[in-house]
Amino acid sequence: MLATNRCSDQTGRQKLLLAIGLLLLGLTLVTPTLAQSQNLAELSAQGKAALRDQQFDRAEKIYEQVIKLDPRSAEAHSNLGLALYMLGTYPHAITEFRQALGLNPHLDHTQVLLALSYFNTGEFDRAVPLLEKAYQTMKEDPVVTAHLGLAYLRQEKDDQALVVLSHWVELEPNSADALYFKGKAAMYVASNSFSQLTKAAPDSYRMLQLRGEMLRQQNLTPAAITEYKKAIALKPDAAGLHYALGTLYREGGRLDEALAEFQAELKISPDDAMTDYLIGDIDLQRNELDDAQKYLAQALSVQPGLIEAKLDLAKTYHAQGKPDEAVKMLRAVVASDPNDPDAHYLLFGLYKDSGQTVEARKELEIFQKLKREANEREQKRMRLDSID
Numbered sequence: 001m002l003a004t005n006r007c008s009d010q011t012g013r014q015k016l017l018l019a020i021g022l023l024l025l026g027l028t029l030v031t032p033t034l035a036q037s038q039n040l041a042e043l044s045a046q047g048k049a050a051l052r053d054q055q056f057d058r059a060e061k062i063y064e065q066v067i068k069l070d071p072r073s074a075e076a077h078s079n080l081g082l083a084l085y086m087l088g089t090y091p092h093a094i095t096e097f098r099q100a101l102g103l104n105p106h107l108d109h110t111q112v113l114l115a116l117s118y119f120n121t122g123e124f125d126r127a128v129p130l131l132e133k134a135y136q137t138m139k140e141d142p143v144v145t146a147h148l149g150l151a152y153l154r155q156e157k158d159d160q161a162l163v164v165l166s167h168w169v170e171l172e173p174n175s176a177d178a179l180y181f182k183g184k185a186a187m188y189v190a191s192n193s194f195s196q197l198t199k200a201a202p203d204s205y206r207m208l209q210l211r212g213e214m215l216r217q218q219n220l221t222p223a224a225i226t227e228y229k230k231a232i233a234l235k236p237d238a239a240g241l242h243y244a245l246g247t248l249y250r251e252g253g254r255l256d257e258a259l260a261e262f263q264a265e266l267k268i269s270p271d272d273a274m275t276d277y278l279i280g281d282i283d284l285q286r287n288e289l290d291d292a293q294k295y296l297a298q299a300l301s302v303q304p305g306l307i308e309a310k311l312d313l314a315k316t317y318h319a320q321g322k323p324d325e326a327v328k329m330l331r332a333v334v335a336s337d338p339n340d341p342d343a344h345y346l347l348f349g350l351y352k353d354s355g356q357t358v359e360a361r362k363e364l365e366i367f368q369k370l371k372r373e374a375n376e377r378e379q380k381r382m383r384l385d386s387i388d
Contacts, residue, residue, distance in 0.1 A: 063079050111133070128148070161188075243262065318350060
């Protein structure tokens with residue numbers, strides 16, 4: 001269970017933490033002489049039942065009585081701590097967990113609950129060592145993973161936080177909290193790195209490249225182009241610079257300049273599939289079909305799953321009068337991604353041109369359905385944005 005300002009799904013976290021605590025219930029730590037007491041045995045049974053039924057107020061009262069009868073029962077102190085933890089009484093829970101561990105230092109799950117209690121009271125220096133220890137053996141537990149990552153984040157250990165929070169996303173890929181905090185850690189790591197770059201190498205080509213990227217994100221294309229040119233002047237053989245500048249030229253319709261930059265990039269990074277694809281795409285736009293086929297095929301030899309290159313190659317085959325090869329390529333695209341609207345639309349045109357009306361109608365219906373669903377998603381997103 002994350003702190004209330006950290007996580008919204010309290011019920012799910014409570015169940016997970018309760019499961020951790022209930023593992024303690026099977027321990028037989030009551031001393032033999034006291035265990036023979038009928039009253040103590042009855043109280044212990046009632047306490048366990050109260051915890052299982054999530055009657056934490058009742059469990060607290062019962063275990064207080066148990067401890068009066070048997071103050072050296074590590075189990076009783078730990079279970080009282082669990083009840084207090086679930087009630088949100090963290091300082092008192094810490095006291096009980098510490099007493100339980102003092103009596104039996106081998107209660108691993110009690111150490112986890114103590115760590116979570118420290119976390120929820122903001123005592124991160126105490127929480128982190130315990131969470132790190134737990135993480136070594138409970139790496140697949142999302143509760144331990146989440147709390148360790150968030151504790152690192154609170155301690156401004158952003159690199160460590162990003163590693164652990166990324167693992168949280170692997171464990172719970174659909175968790176909004178996991179995704180949010182991973183993104184937050186990544187943002188901090190990037191910000192720290194860029195800040196250090198500004199101090200360490202303010203006049204470097206990397207600094208110019210960073211400025212170009214930031215200007216591009218702000219849609220300040222002419223200024224971005226200027227920064228990339230400066231970076232290339234300082235480091236003409238740096239991988240990625242010509243590619244980035246070429247994409248800016250391509251987006252602005254300056255195809256000659258874009259092609260020159262992509263060709264320069266290919267000399268530096270000869271096995272870059274995206275560069276091959278973009279060259280082939282420009283050749284296709286210019287109806288230079290043989291060159292387009294060459295570069296698109298080259299891109300797919302490096303990255304066989306590059307959908308954009310497959311679509312362009314299908315268009316190239318079609319323009320070359322090779323409809324069967326175009327259809328074969330598009331069917332391969334649809335097999336890997338049935339929801340690609342461009343592939344279905346291109347298939348519609350090919351089937352229509354060849355007189356295969358049934359197949360053409362089927363592909364058109366699929367295309368229209370996918371476009372309609374995409375429009376509905378966009379309208380829904382716009383409505384949500386207007387609400388925010």
